[in-house]
């Protein structure tokens with residue numbers, strides 16, 4: 191297949207993608223280089239092969255290469271396996287990219303030749319021994335594209351269910367949107383997709399998976415706020431919030447404590463009448479959310495106030511007028527490992543470690559305790575993480591209940607495992623939900639007393 195006139199050589203795209211992968215997987219935040227769609231695609235494919243590249247380099251090379259060269263090999267092996275080009279073309283382009291990357295790093299022509307020779311030798315060695323190459327792919331680190339500790343953790347937490355979870359996390363997730371009814375109904379949306387040559391499948395009450403993925407501006411109804419990108423498991427936050435609002439009988443005061451970039455806040459704002467406070471510690475993420483709110487506002491039923499706040503900083507609360515009161519409902523969509531969304535962001539397993547997991551679990555614990563104090567008696571706290579680890583789910587929930595006598599668990603979506611099969615109507619990221627109600631008394635009649643209190647107390651005018 192020839193290169194379209196005006197497009198960069200494949201070696202340049204390989205080099206750009208290798209830089210971006212190495213940057214992301216060495217702890218950087220954004221892409222190291224501007225990405226074209228072709229480069230973004232190579233970044234995704236190469237990141238999915240990061241584990242295989244480690245296994246194969248461990249077998250074939252005496253020394254682990256620099257991250258950019260390792261990333262280049264991952265891209266090349268992905269391109270060969272997925273037959274993006276003939277394998278000899280991939281090898282030639284990868285060799286050229288190796289030279290480019292080495293020269294761009296300020297190293298000599300001799301060094302560039304040496305690195306190019308190394309890349310050439312490894313790619314050819316893997317091609318000449320397909321049996322050993324197939325065995326590489328069977329190694330857990332390569333198969334599930336995750337470090338050993340991560341895989342062990344999933345096995346420890348999910349036992350017989352672990353393999354299905356790990357398999358789901360390496361699939362390519364569809365683009366899923368949430369429809370804002372009654373502005374856009376399912377069949378109307380499907381017709382609009384079909385008119386654009388796209389297909390859509392229902393994967394939840396208002397959730398539609400779109401194939402193939404398109405830029406958001408191509409999604410029918412996106413600019414009007416009628417359709418928003420959101421995984422089907424994330425959309426389930428609406429159910430407990432609607433149930434709470436029905437019970438309360440008046441618009442609640444809701445705190446979304448970790449709100450940006452706003453997926454759940456906007457889903458709530460479009461589904462119930464409420465006074466919502468959207469807090470986040472990140473100015474950049476909060477700005478992005480504020481900008482996107484303009485799209486949602488015409489269809490919103492709730493009012494929304496944005497607050498730049500570190501919820502763990504007690505002094506920050508009193509600095510914000512109106513924030514220092516208590517809330518009827520608090521959503522804690524907590525910072526987490528993101529282990530449940532690795533199918534969307536395959537770099538996630540490589541950017542985490544056991545110490546980071548422990549730290550984030552501790553942050554979640556402190557957030558739960560801090561926010562609990564901000565909740566009115568009779569109020570509810572919804573705790574959410576997009577993780578498959580029990581430490582950020584079931585264990586966090588039971589530890590909280592163990593140390594919080596006035597917390598009563600309520601039904602919630604609970605543990606949601608990652609699944610990829612949009613055409614069968616079954617597709618979601620891995621999530622965990624827990625829901626707690628704050629009781630007024632600790633006595634044996636606490637539940638009933640609480641309900642009486644909630645119905646009477648929460649009904650008063652504010």
Ligand SMILES: C[S@@+](CC[C@H](N)C(=O)[O-])C[C@H]1O[C@@H](n2cnc3c(N)ncnc32)[C@H](O)[C@@H]1O
Nearest residue numbers: 448449450451452453454470471472500501523
């Ligand atoms: C899982 S994301 C929230 C996603 C969001 N709820 C949504 O549905 O689009 C977690 C958020 O918590 C924020 N965060 C982390 N630590 C925080 C803190 N101490 N106080 C407030 N927000 C915090 C992060 O900036 C991040 O935006």
